[in-house]
Amino acid sequence: MASATTSKKMWEEATCAICLQLMAKPMSISCGHSYCQACLLHFMGPASSPRSQQDMKTFSCPQCRVPFKRGSLRPNKQLGSLIAALQEQELELSCQEHGERLHLFCEDEGQLICWRCERDPRHKGHATALVEDAGPGYREKLQEAVRKLRQMEEECASQKAFKAKQIDEWNEKIEAQRQKIQADFQNLHSFLREEERAYLWRLESEKELTLRRLRDSEAKLGQQSQELESRILELEERCQGSAQKVLQDVKGALSRSQAVRLETPEAVFLEVQTQCEVPELYFDLRKQLRSHQVGVTLDPETAHPELILSKDQRQVTRGGCPEGAGDPSPRRFTVSPCILGLQSFTSGRQYFEVDVGEGMGWDVGVCLESVQRVVGTMQTPEAGFWALRLCAKDGYVALTWPRTPLGLQEQPLVVGVLLDCEVGVVSFYNMTLGSHIFTFPRASFPDVLRPYFQVYPYSPLFLPSPDE
Known part of the structure; x- marks a missing residue:
C-alpha cells in the first residue's frame, strides 16, 4: 500500500517538464529524461530537411541541457504503464476522514473504507473484504439489476407502443364514427329537404285551390252586387219621376225587385289541411x-x-x-x-x-x-x-x-x-x-x-x- 508521499513522488516523476501535465505517450531522449511526444516534437520544431539530416540534428534537453539528436527518441513503455496506473488511481476515491485509499468494503455498512477506518471502533466486528474481492460479486448483482431494468425498459417500450397503437385505433374509430354521424345527418337532411319540398308543394296546392274557390265566390258576389245596384238605380229613378212614371208597369217593377235573391256564397273551410309535425315525424x-x-x-x-x-x-x-x-x-x-x-x-x-x-x-x-x-x-x-x-x-x-x-x-x-x-x-x-x-x-x-x-x-x- 503506497503512502501519500510515495504517490506524490510518482506523480512528479510522471509529470512532463514542458507542459507540467501527466505525460501523454512519453518519449525518452539520450540523457534519460522523458517528455510528452507532442511536447518534444513541438520543442524540436518542424522538420525541413531530409530525414537523414533531421536525425543528426542536435537539440538540448529542456531540463539538463545535455545534447540529444532527433533520432535518439524512444517510447518509454514502462513510464506509460505507470502513468496509466496513476490515472486509474486518480479515479479511485480517498477517505475523507483519513485521506487514505478506500481499498476495503464493509459488508455491514455497505460502504468503502480505508485501512484506518477498519480499525475504528465504528466498524469493529464488521465483515470487510478487499475491493478487488468484493467487486466481482457486486458487479454481477449490478449486472443482474441492469438486466431486470432492461427487461422493464423493454416492457415499458412495448406498453408505450401498444398505447400509441391504441391511440391511433381510438382516433380512427372516432373519425369513423364522426363520418358516420355526418353521413347519417346528411342523409336525414336530404330526406328532410325532400319532405319539406313535398309539404310546401302540398301547402301551395291547397292555397291555390282554396283561393280559386274564394275568388269564384268573390266574383259571383261582384256580379250580384252589380245587379242589385242596377235594380236600386232603376227603382230610385222611378220614385223620383212623375206619378205616371211611378205607376207605369209598377207591378212588373215590384215583381222583378222581389224576384231578386242574394245567393249565399259557398262556405269555404279556412283551416289549413297540410300539417307537418317535424319533431314527431322525423326523429x-x-x-x-x-x-x-x-x-x-x-x-x-x-x-x-x-x-x-x-x-x-x-x-x-x-x-x-x-x-x-x-x-x-x-x-x-x-x-x-x-x-x-x-x-x-x-x-x-x-x-x-x-x-x-x-x-x-x-x-x-x-x-x-x-x-x-x-x-x-x-x-x-x-x-x-x-x-x-x-x-x-x-x-x-x-x-x-x-x-x-x-x-x-x-x-x-x-x-x-x-x-x-x-x-x-x-x-x-x-x-x-x-x-x-x-x-x-x-x-x-x-x-x-x-x-x-x-x-x-x-x-x-x-x-x-x-x-x-
Whole structure:
C-alpha cells in the first residue's frame, strides 16, 4: 500500500517538464529524461530537411541541457504503464476522514473504507473484504439489476407502443364514427329537404285551390252586387219621376225587385289541411316512411319466363324456364328478366320495401303501366322507369341517363321505395341504416305506376309484408 508521499513522488516523476501535465505517450531522449511526444516534437520544431539530416540534428534537453539528436527518441513503455496506473488511481476515491485509499468494503455498512477506518471502533466486528474481492460479486448483482431494468425498459417500450397503437385505433374509430354521424345527418337532411319540398308543394296546392274557390265566390258576389245596384238605380229613378212614371208597369217593377235573391256564397273551410309535425315525424325515419307502407305482391302475368315466384307471390328467383311460363302475353316481359308488382298507384304517398339481401345484382323501383315489355328499352325516367340498380360493372347507380353513381359506403340489405304521386317524386332509402339514398327529379306521371323489379342470377328478391 503506497503512502501519500510515495504517490506524490510518482506523480512528479510522471509529470512532463514542458507542459507540467501527466505525460501523454512519453518519449525518452539520450540523457534519460522523458517528455510528452507532442511536447518534444513541438520543442524540436518542424522538420525541413531530409530525414537523414533531421536525425543528426542536435537539440538540448529542456531540463539538463545535455545534447540529444532527433533520432535518439524512444517510447518509454514502462513510464506509460505507470502513468496509466496513476490515472486509474486518480479515479479511485480517498477517505475523507483519513485521506487514505478506500481499498476495503464493509459488508455491514455497505460502504468503502480505508485501512484506518477498519480499525475504528465504528466498524469493529464488521465483515470487510478487499475491493478487488468484493467487486466481482457486486458487479454481477449490478449486472443482474441492469438486466431486470432492461427487461422493464423493454416492457415499458412495448406498453408505450401498444398505447400509441391504441391511440391511433381510438382516433380512427372516432373519425369513423364522426363520418358516420355526418353521413347519417346528411342523409336525414336530404330526406328532410325532400319532405319539406313535398309539404310546401302540398301547402301551395291547397292555397291555390282554396283561393280559386274564394275568388269564384268573390266574383259571383261582384256580379250580384252589380245587379242589385242596377235594380236600386232603376227603382230610385222611378220614385223620383212623375206619378205616371211611378205607376207605369209598377207591378212588373215590384215583381222583378222581389224576384231578386242574394245567393249565399259557398262556405269555404279556412283551416289549413297540410300539417307537418317535424319533431314527431322525423326523429324516426323508419317510422315516418312506414306510416305510408302498402303491401306489395308480385304479378305472375308480367313475369319473364326465367322467373320463378313463391306461392305467396312475395319472393322471386331467376332460374330456368318453368313449363307454361313462356306463354305469349302482351303483359309479360320477354326481353329482360323483369316483373311488376300486382298493386297500382295513382295518387297519394305509397311506400314499400324490398329485401335484396346480399344479392350481387338487382333493379328496384317503379314504372309506368304502359312501359314496353316485349321489346328492349333503356330503363330511364324518359322511358317510364324510376329505379336503382346494383350490378357487377357499375355498382350502385340510379337509372337516369347518363347513369348516376351512388357511391354507397354501406350495403343496403333492405331498400325502401317512397312514391309521392301528387308531388311527382320517387325516393329510395337504405332501411338497414335508416338513411336516404337517392331522389329522382320531380316528374309528371301520365299513367298508372306499379312496383318494378329486375332479377339477377343467384339474387332473389323478397317483398316483406307491412306487418313483418
